[in-house]
Amino acid sequence: MRQRAGSRLLELELLIIACLLLIAGLGMLIAEAGGLVRWADVAIVGAFVSLFVLLSLVMALRCWGEDQVLLPIAALLAGIGMVLARRLEPDLVARYGAIYSGIALKQVVWVLLGAIVLALVVFVPWRMAWLRRYRYTWLALGLALVGLTALIGVERNGARLWLSLGFFQLQPVEPLKILLVIYLAAYLDDHRNLIGRASYWLGNLKLPPLPYLTPLGLMWGLTVGLIVIQKDLGAALLFFAIFLAMLYLVTNQAGYIIAGLLAFAAGASALYPLFGHVQVRVDAWRDPWSDPFGNGYQMVQALYALANGGIVGAGLGLGDPTSVPESHTDFVFAAIGEELGFVGAFGLLLCYALLALRGYRIAQQARNGFQQLLAAGLTTAIIAQAFIITGGVTNLIPLTGITLPFVSYGGSSTLVNFAMVGILLRISAAGKPAVVN
């Protein structure tokens, strides 16, 4: 028993380091407020210690040998998210009104629920094979969510991205992310052996085998549909990136990726003149300074915040990050860049890089092709999402609204990200008794 309890010391140590970082951040905020401790502070530290450390200990006792780095990284990122929500709340309330009051505690609740989801995925006995068996159920569920949102969704900022569930508004693209990765992993693994088999000829043009062509066309249709109907550029880009990555893993042919990118580019450029919201993003990306108070406004504000942050940042609580609209959700990376500087933002990127390395290692060591694709797909989903939004906020690529995994404020995103980490942990459980598989 004692030997087992000590089997996850690395994880425990990393969690303690993450916890110390959070306490340092909160301590700074408290010191700036003249020693005023808020409920959220206690809640953040309490949630962190009680949930993640407990999770780690229970996993140690079960001794299935899950990866020991994933959980601390997810916990650290979620912790940074909670601290930022706590730091931004008063500024948001002062600037934009009372509708933002309470986001710090709400985010703690979301992380708490996220950790519970993770615990359910990790501890409740279920078979990985179920994911594979019911693949069409998952796909149908995902498409139904999207369809339902398109019909009866709630509009915000001119985009219909939310499904009202009364107590909270679900962003269906978030669960769709997992469902799609599961479906693609199952589908592509089934047709893995078709490499080099019969191709189709269209005149002189050699086409990939139909099993690849069909999902390719489907995905293309889905992304374009997302752009046209839901105006959700970020999700469209993300889904397409996930799909291309997984397709590449199965086929090992860069040609399909290039064809897919060309198709995406063709779709985007065909839509560009038709849809104002795509144009706005591209124009703001090309030169935000040409219209600094209009289309380029958010970008200019973000660049100014980053510039003000400099190398070491203004200091937590000492910047003015809420002048960038949506500083707590999509633009949270700009807030980090301003208050924690290049050092903090780079540290955050390192966390994602480490998460990617561990995720892909889990994929390499997975026991079968399906789990390999699943692990690689989930990892790619998290990292691609982080890249899309950090690249967008820093004006590297056109900005498309999407949350920064684990860090941004928001319920759907937090729950789904923890579920994804839960599945990754399950796949990495090397010491799992074979009978449970």
Added chain:
Amino acid sequence: MVTRRRIAFNSVLAVTGLAVLAIGVTLPGAMQWRLHLLTGLWLLSLLPRALITARVVDAARGIARLGLVVLLALGAVTLQLVREQALQANATRARVTTLRQPAGDQPPDTATLVRPADRTALGSGRVWPVAAIAAVRGAIRDRNGVVLAETVNGRRVYPFPDLGHITGFSSRLYGNSGIESSQDEDLSGARTLSPIALLEGRLLGTPFAAQPADVQLTIDVQLQQVAQAALGDRPGAVVLLDPRTGAILALATYPRFDPNLLVLPERASEADVAQAQAAWQELAARADGPLLNRATQGLYPPGSVIKTLTAAAALDSGLMNGPEAQVTCPERLPTEAGAPPVVNAVENLSRRTGDPSDLRRVYAWSCNTAFAQIGLALGPERFAAYAARFGLGMRDGTGAPALRDIPAEAGTIAGDMVFLQRPAALADTAFGQGQALVTPLDMAQMVAVAANNGAMMRPYLVQEVRVGETVRFAAQPEALGQVITSQAAAQLRAIMAASVESGYASPAALPGIQVGGKTGTAEAPGGPPHAWFVAIAPVEQPQFAIAVIVERGGEGSRSALPVARQVLAAALGVQ
């Protein structure tokens, strides 16, 4: 062998890639940089790709390559951060300050409502996203309607540059300060919009109309100019109050600053920006603190004017039953073992006060030993309680109620209660030495209590806020509390008047009008003392309370008193 040569070749390419990245990251053009980034990363990726092909087993190769792409993507974001946060940061900041809000004839577009330059608000730190349309900002006027600040052709203009410490400035570069900051929501019209409407407008881009309001101050520009002229170019301050309401009629301070130098015209050239920045840096660098409003923010030892407070406490508590109550004025007054005895400022003062003397005469001739005895008789608790009623707390606790409109420091009677417990410290504090630090506004309020039958009014600067003919805010005089009884206040007025009739304050007398006053000479380390004078007039029905300080002015009766006399004469219309 082939692979080794290929790896060597790819290493060269990788170095080239690094060079391309290093050159690209310094380029000012964003698109050029992105092309360099793409090229550089591609060249850089060839080496690890070759290594993966050579070293990694077939099955894991796809995942390894995917990992490489992901790492390169995160590396690209890192390089972008380096560019934006280090190399281009100064360029970005400089660019933001030259941005001009497109405002004017067309209705304000919600997307254009925040001026990024406002974020450098060194003035106040207050930034309201929609409070930014310079072309439609309301005017600031004095009590008689004279314009103190208005917007002409998109540029904020301050016709009286000497009033910068009152009006403050509204600058795209340095944010808002003074009334421009405290009344910003009215002046910009943002107050008419609900937070929800603001958010909605911002998010949905629907235009809305803001209604800027005009702000009328209690300041009388004529009296203000008399006060400033009387003070001249000596560092110091003048506060003139209406004791019945708390309205501030004049608030002079020197050195001053000209807010016109800090604002930009609507179409700002780089030269304009450089000029404003130079002006700001000069102001910020000056050792004499021109941005400090000495009248409300300057903290000085009070000197003998604090004897008014001690006298008020003695009269109100019943320790002394009137101006005729007996008290001695000895040459020296030992207080406690080891402490030097209290002495008077001049020798043989009892020849003037008489011995035994009375409260009226020891006040008029500013007898330290007499007030030390009164202070000791009051005791530390009672003395501190009266000081607190006058708004002077301890530095470790709460102070006076804040001035509503512009920032004001809270004066304090001592560092903490422990200090006052020592007899020597209590005696010193009661006659004007010790640890007390007060603002001129505190001292004006102190004598205003005597003038207003013992009630202290909250001081204020904003008389009225109106949009067109609609009055949105009208100041209501607000009593902060009855500090002393009206009987004690009447007795205090009597001894203040006696001090002008025969005493150190006698040069303050005005023809046909009874003035009550008290001089003060506050010891300050490292130079001549600060000169104080506080006064009320007319004594029978006071309309004005005044406090004057001249830094390093020497004796109060020589330098501060004439300033107060000139201002009171102008206010009352006599010579």
